[in-house]
Amino acid sequence: MSDVIETTPGWLTPGELELARARMPIVYVEAVPVRVDESGQVTRIGLLLRIAPDGTVSRALVSGRVLHHERVRDALLRHLEKDLGPVALPLIPASPQPFTVAEYFPTPGVTPYHDPRQHAVALAYIVPVAGDCRPRQDALDLVWFSPQEAASPLVQQEMPGGQGVLLKQALAHVGCLP
Amino acid sequence: MSDVIETTPGWLTPGELELARARMPIVYVEAVPVRVDESGQVTRIGLLLRIAPDGTVSRALVSGRVLHHERVRDALLRHLEKDLGPVALPLIPASPQPFTVAEYFPTPGVTPYHDPRQHAVALAYIVPVAGDCRPRQDALDLVWFSPQEAASPLVQQEMPGGQGVLLKQALAHVGCLP
Amino acid sequence: MSDVIETTPGWLTPGELELARARMPIVYVEAVPVRVDESGQVTRIGLLLRIAPDGTVSRALVSGRVLHHERVRDALLRHLEKDLGPVALPLIPASPQPFTVAEYFPTPGVTPYHDPRQHAVALAYIVPVAGDCRPRQDALDLVWFSPQEAASPLVQQEMPGGQGVLLKQALAHVGCLP
């Protein structure tokens, strides 16, 4: 999940965020960017490529916090624009019903998801993306995978914290689990 | 639900369709065409206006049979193109999970849905429509309503067979039930 | 939504909770307790009756916070046991997919849901209840309504903050919206 900390005035300072993270679950959204054909069938899944300071390569879904007084759909749009650029044209779902809820615990093993920094409750959505994606911020690149590639051990092992499991759940939801 | 009978060779003749309708449930798809804003929020619902031979005005969702060897998503696309025209640009859902299943019985009162011709099991989907809608065939017009108007008694009473209930279920699913 | 503040050591003090509520969205669960027949059809909806210090009567769904390091399903079970008693035998859903997400804003009108105390993001579930319900704590009583009664203006006007809308969404989801 994104390491970016929002510091907009009126929201949490980094210190307050650290405190809150130790005391209560944090609301997150997660988006699985997909390309679809004319019939809505998923043809490609987009994963962000990140390279950590120690050189470790990892792949990630679009993910981030919901801010105070921000709607879930606005948080989805904001994080997609931040990670995919301003002309990605994401089609935010009309319904707030997520395909699943991923519960990231600071303790590994409670659920399939793990985040050492916090207890995050993430609402997960499939988001078709129609435009050009130009990753910004800490994302180096966005790579499109076929459903088969996305579910392969090679890609799965590059997705830490259980995001590989979440990706497979997304593939199952759209009927593309190999 | 549509009265149109497909007679493509290899499928059912009208006589065979009548026989089948008396003996087994028929698979249908139903689509609720919507306009959405940038955040995916539904702003308008599109209803087909029909005028029966006796002059009765009614409003309808996009609806029709799934044919033999046709995928649900292809049936959705076909009926949307048939009713809304070739440049409506419907965004067929990536997931086959419908927001509900409407069971139309030939006997009124078993469920909220009623179809005197048949027992139809209809998979219902919300379908954002991005392009221009130019109704064809037996539909006279497509009229866009706000969620408040769509749920109003005036519109509800013009939707026979329980499609008004299905429309309210769609509004509930997208968080727009007044 | 419940006014009860959990003060278990290690979680938030009332002062810290107030601070957090002013700064970030709070994760909630909401449960619609239902009675079902053998075929799973909903026959009754259970609503908590509350009488405020000023004598105002209100009806409420089961609702409460998810605590730090608590799974959503454990929070559901805890709040159902707290409000319905120890022998209610609630059947917590196998899937974490909620039927909707209700976003309560401190500012009225942003969404259909309003909570003057906080921005709450509530995951909403239908929960069949098989046993005896013996409300505890601040709930005076649990009253079972038919779907028709639950959607009636009389009951709806006794459900503040948009919980009446959420109840209608639940009825729509189980195919019981009148």
Add this chain to the structure above:
Amino acid sequence: MSDVIETTPGWLTPGELELARARMPIVYVEAVPVRVDESGQVTRIGLLLRIAPDGTVSRALVSGRVLHHERVRDALLRHLEKDLGPVALPLIPASPQPFTVAEYFPTPGVTPYHDPRQHAVALAYIVPVAGDCRPRQDALDLVWFSPQEAASPLVQQEMPGGQGVLLKQALAHVGCLP
């Protein structure tokens, strides 16, 4: 999917069923029987063991046709009672929303599901089972597997026609995909 042909008077004769199967999609329900703990977490998945006339061992979900004038929830109950016995106490879902729709085509490769006899559109549900299961009819036995075992290659290869994929989709939906 079940080979059992219902011949109740008033429905289809075997000959008529064969004709219908060649001409139109057939409505099916499929149930994934599960054991859940107090918090609703799935602990075991029940699979029917079948031995074909040629000695081939296969495992199957509960599956069968929806009859004319039969509700989906009644079809679910009927097939569960037929396959698991009269005291299995299945908890049929309150909502008609399936977790997915599996489209079985007579031609392999169109979808992940294949049925040489017919085009079946199957509404798939997770069904917690609380009582004793005593398989009847052509099922030899019901065996309970852990989620890990159910998703293993060993079990998957014993599930023909794509039911192994459907089982993995069910595991994904309940958050138990390994």
